[in-house]
Amino acid sequence: MKLFREIYEYRQMIFGLVKRDLRGRYKGSVLGFLWTFLNPLLQLLVYTFLFSTILRSDIDKYYLHLFVALIPWMFFAASVQGGAGCVLNQAGMITKIYFPREVLPIAHVTSQFVNMLYTFVVVMAVVLLAGVFPSLMALLQLPIIMFIEYCLALGLTMLISSVTVYFRDLEYIMGIVTMAWQFLCPVVYSIDLVESIAKSYPWAMKIYMLNPMTPIVLAFRDILYYGKPADLSTLWLAAVLAAICLIVGFAVFGRLKCRFAEEL
Amino acid sequence: MSVIRVTDVYKKFRVYYDKGATLKEKTLFKNRNRYEDRWVLKGISFELNKGEAIGLIGENGCGKSTMLKMLTRIMYPDQGTIEVNGRVSSLIELGAGFHPDMSGRENIYTNAAIFGLTKKEIDDRMEDIIEFSELGGYIDNPVRTYSSGMYMRLAFSVAINVDADILLIDEILAVGDTNFQAKCFGRLKELKNNGVTIVIVTHDTNTVSSFCNKAIWIDDGKVVASGKAKTVVDEYLRFMNQKLYEAMERRQREKEEKERQEAIARGDKTAFCFTVNSSHLTTYDVKWKMGDQSGVFELHPGINRVQVEFRLQPGENRWCFETDMPMRVLDTDPRKLCFSMAGYEVKNGVFVEGIVDLSWGVGTYGAESDEGGYWRWVQDKGEIVFEFAEMNEETIALHKSRKLQSYDRSSTRYGLRTTEITDARFVNCKGESVIALYQGECVDLEISYHVSRPSDQGYVFGMGFYTMDYECIYGVNTRLDGHDIASVPRDGKVTFKIKDLPLMAGKYILQVAIEDGNSIPLDYVKDYMHFDVVSNEKGMGTTFIKHDWIIE
Numbered sequence: 156m157k158l159f160r161e162i163y164e165y166r167q168m169i170f171g172l173v174k175r176d177l178r179g180r181y182k183g184s185v186l187g188f189l190w191t192f193l194n195p196l197l198q199l200l201v202y203t204f205l206f207s208t209i210l211r212s213d214i215d216k217y218y219l220h221l222f223v224a225l226i227p228w229m230f231f232a233a234s235v236q237g238g239a240g241c242v243l244n245q246a247g248m249i250t251k252i253y254f255p256r257e258v259l260p261i262a263h264v265t266s267q268f269v270n271m272l273y274t275f276v277v278v279m280a281v282v283l284l285a286g287v288f289p290s291l292m293a294l295l296q297l298p299i300i301m302f303i304e305y306c307l308a309l310g311l312t313m314l315i316s317s318v319t320v321y322f323r324d325l326e327y328i329m330g331i332v333t334m335a336w337q338f339l340c341p342v343v344y345s346i347d348l349v350e351s352i353a354k355s356y357p358w359a360m361k362i363y364m365l366n367p368m369t370p371i372v373l374a375f376r377d378i379l380y381y382g383k384p385a386d387l388s389t390l391w392l393a394a395v396l397a398a399i400c401l402i403v404g405f406a407v408f409g410r411l412k413c414r415f416a417e418e419l
Numbered sequence: 420m421s422v423i424r425v426t427d428v429y430k431k432f433r434v435y436y437d438k439g440a441t442l443k444e445k446t447l448f449k450n451r452n453r454y455e456d457r458w459v460l461k462g463i464s465f466e467l468n469k470g471e472a473i474g475l476i477g478e479n480g481c482g483k484s485t486m487l488k489m490l491t492r493i494m495y496p497d498q499g500t501i502e503v504n505g506r507v508s509s510l511i512e513l514g515a516g517f518h519p520d521m522s523g524r525e526n527i528y529t530n531a532a533i534f535g536l537t538k539k540e541i542d543d544r545m546e547d548i549i550e551f552s553e554l555g556g557y558i559d560n561p562v563r564t565y566s567s568g569m570y571m572r573l574a575f576s577v578a579i580n581v582d583a584d585i586l587l588i589d590e591i592l593a594v595g596d597t598n599f600q601a602k603c604f605g606r607l608k609e610l611k612n613n614g615v616t617i618v619i620v621t622h623d624t625n626t627v628s629s630f631c632n633k634a635i636w637i638d639d640g641k642v643v644a645s646g647k648a649k650t651v652v653d654e655y656l657r658f659m660n661q662k663l664y665e666a667m668e669r670r671q672r673e674k675e676e677k678e679r680q681e682a683i684a685r686g687d688k689t690a691f692c693f694t695v696n697s698s699h700l701t702t703y704d705v706k707w708k709m710g711d712q713s714g715v716f717e718l719h720p721g722i723n724r725v726q727v728e729f730r731l732q733p734g735e736n737r738w739c740f741e742t743d744m745p746m747r748v749l750d751t752d753p754r755k756l757c758f759s760m761a762g763y764e765v766k767n768g769v770f771v772e773g774i775v776d777l778s779w780g781v782g783t784y785g786a787e788s789d790e791g792g793y794w795r796w797v798q799d800k801g802e803i804v805f806e807f808a809e810m811n812e813e814t815i816a817l818h819k820s821r822k823l824q825s826y827d828r829s830s831t832r833y834g835l836r837t838t839e840i841t842d843a844r845f846v847n848c849k850g851e852s853v854i855a856l857y858q859g860e861c862v863d864l865e866i867s868y869h870v871s872r873p874s875d876q877g878y879v880f881g882m883g884f885y886t887m888d889y890e891c892i893y894g895v896n897t898r899l900d901g902h903d904i905a906s907v908p909r910d911g912k913v914t915f916k917i918k919d920l921p922l923m924a925g926k927y928i929l930q931v932a933i934e935d936g937n938s939i940p941l942d943y944v945k946d947y948m949h950f951d952v953v954s955n956e957k958g959m960g961t962t963f964i965k966h967d968w969i970i971e
Contacts (some may be wrong), residue, residue, distance in 0.1 A: 164535050164537075165532070165535050166537070167528075167531075167532035167535075167537045167538050167541070168529075168532035168533050168535070170532070170538070171528055171529035171532040171533075172529070174529075175518050175521065175529055178521070179520060179521075182520045199789060237657060248533070249493070250493065251493070251509075252491065252493070252509055252533060252534075253491045253492040253493055253507065253509065254509065254533055254535065291587065302571060330911055413494075413495045414494075414495075415487065416493045416494045417432060417433070
């Protein structure tokens with residue numbers, strides 16, 4: 156509890172780091188902050204072009220189908236993959252001054268999260284333009300799902316960033332793991348595809364659904380693509396897994412942080 | 420109420436022999452991950468009250484910075500506990516977390532946030548911070564455009580304005596120009612008076628004794644002394660001086676031993692050979708050097724070739740003398756070795772006089788006896804006598820004319836050399852020969868001499884201390900002090916006794932001299948040797964003046 160109070164006391168540092176990261180990201184470029192919106196928009200253009208002319212998909216409005224899943228996934232991937240080095244890269248600060256070390260992964264994930272929120276301005280615009288009008292109930296679910304994803308990403312980032320200090324290969328291993336993970340989630344394909352394949356193996360489907368990112372991605376798609384409230388039955392599992400991840404993450408981080416200054 | 424309580428703290432570091440951090444290295448080269456534990460702190464305890472300033476002092480690597488890092492909670496002790504009550508601001512690394520692309524003002528926010536300040540608290544202090552940093556209009560420019568001095572000033576201003584209860588400072592008082600430093604110190608004093616507890620790690624003992632009320636001297640991970648800053652600092656400085664002194668002594672001994680070993684190693688055919696190939700000079704000075712010993716053979720025209728070999732046998736302390744001038748052993752008594760030289764090649768002249776200057780003896784040929792012309796060479800108690808077989812009238816005439824030869828005052832050593840300084844050394848109170856001296860302690864300067872031809876004008880012995888810039892600090896001789904010396908033994912020693920050496924710490928030159936009663940230099944060595952003085956006194960200059968202060 157003392158730890159959380161201390162983290163709260165250092166909230167300004169978290170804000171500062173997030174702000175520094177967001178503002179520093181496009182600093183020096185001509186368009187600057189505009190890139191935060193421009194980037195997903197251009198991505199969308201590429202996907203739309205790709206899947207409407209070259210790789211034709213039989214899914215209706217495939218670009219939207221992909222886009223509403225891809226943006227939350229990119230937040231998760233960037234958190235976990237980039238998060239591996241978030242303690243390591245701040246060696247200068249760790250070895251020189253005191254602050255609750257948890258601030259670093261929290262700031263990293265929060266910065267990615269805020270970035271996703273900005274992107275959602277574009278997402279929402281695209282969703283409405285595509286003619287999907289999510290119900291009020293569905294829209295109210297959106298923050299909850301985002302929160303679950305945030306917790307999951309934070310827990311994993313805590314775990315990975317602290318272990319990376321002692322085992323630096325993890326940073327590169329995570330690159331491959333997140334790539335593989337993306338294809339284990341129904342991001343580029345539809346869940347119906349998995350269901351049709353796994354029809355004769357119900358246990359395989361169960362294992363597939365154990366991946367906490369699957370219900371999260373599906374929930375985003377339910378709300379933003381189908382415009383209906385998410386399937387809460389699977390989301391519960393994701394929430395529980397996210398909570399476990401967070402607890403384990405904090406516990407491991409708390410144990411490993413004592414010798415950060417010596418290892419860096 | 421104690422603000423900081425450190426109880427029996429131990430800290431070890433893992434020192435890897437060859438660290439492999441990657442998976443491949445961790446699995447394939449298991450033995451590369453061998454490490455040893457190095458204990459840097461071995462049971463440190465101390466307590467600090469509100470408003471106290473404490474200085475941690477000690478040699479490099481004694482563990483004081485580690486202690487500070489643990490107070491900051493960057494590291495944690497392996498054993499023992501550290502209790503810190505209050506907000507800590509550390510001036511260990513200034514400007515940590517500065518972003519070069521952001522303006523000074525924005526960086527104040529991030530940097531102050533690192534110290535745990537909220538936005539409101541930062542806003543309240545913003546004006547103070549900007550004013551203290553003296554950055555003025557530059558505050559809204561990106562930090563990357565700052566000079567290093569501006570950068571440090573900004574960082575220091577933030578760290579000092581966070582209203583901490585405890586301020587930890589590591590060797591950072593070299594911030595900005597002298598005015599800004601003075602301002603920082605003023606601010607630190609102000610904070611101290613306001614009840615901020617300050618811990619300083621520094622090598623600048625003046626800062627500790629003037630600024631801190633307490634000091635802790637850590638050596639090898641343990642507290643050696645703690646208490647009043649002034650007392651601990653003095654104790655520490657004494658210890659460091661003793662260490663310096665011992666190191667200098669040891670270096671000197673090692674150097675001597677090394678040279679001896681080298682001489683022994685070269686020994687089986689250590690030779691100095693010289694070929695005289697100039698015939699138009701009236702006198703040759705043939706210099707030879709062996710180890711740190713050197714000397715001059717003075718040859719007169721006509722000798723074409725003389726080759727002499729010295730040998731130092733391993734385990735022996737005896738020099739062998741070999742020459743291609745055939746020698747005859749006259750006496751094999753080890754206390755009195757006599758050689759004779761005969762049949763050396765002489766053309767158009769003779770080998771008249773030679774001087775071999777070794778630290779343990781002086782030999783002159785031809786100076787002792789007008790007729791016989793032998794070369795006497797005294798070594799400690801033993802005696803080596805060289806006898807030259809051939810001697811003729813021409814030789815004697817030349818020898819006599821030599822007496823009138825003038826001397827060159829510009830060289831560092833000059834004089835008639837009829838009496839010579841064979842050794843000059845410092846001997847401390849315990850009777851040990853030393854080259855590093857302690858200010859305030861007694862020391863004897865012993866000048867050993869050898870008379871090869873007695874002077875009928877008497878003798879004057881003198882000494883002088885010079886700075887390395889060759890400015891005289893003090894010089895005196897026996898005549899000035901009212902000693903009339905008409906005659907001296909053949910070999911003897913003059914001692915210049917100093918009760919308490921008034922020289923301050925530094926390197927000095929020793930001058931020693933022997934003159935006759937008419938101020939004709941017999942042996943004048945301007946730069947006999949360099950010696951070091953260590954001192955616990957902190958005053959300036961070269962000489963210590965005994966004093967007391969009375970403040971009314």
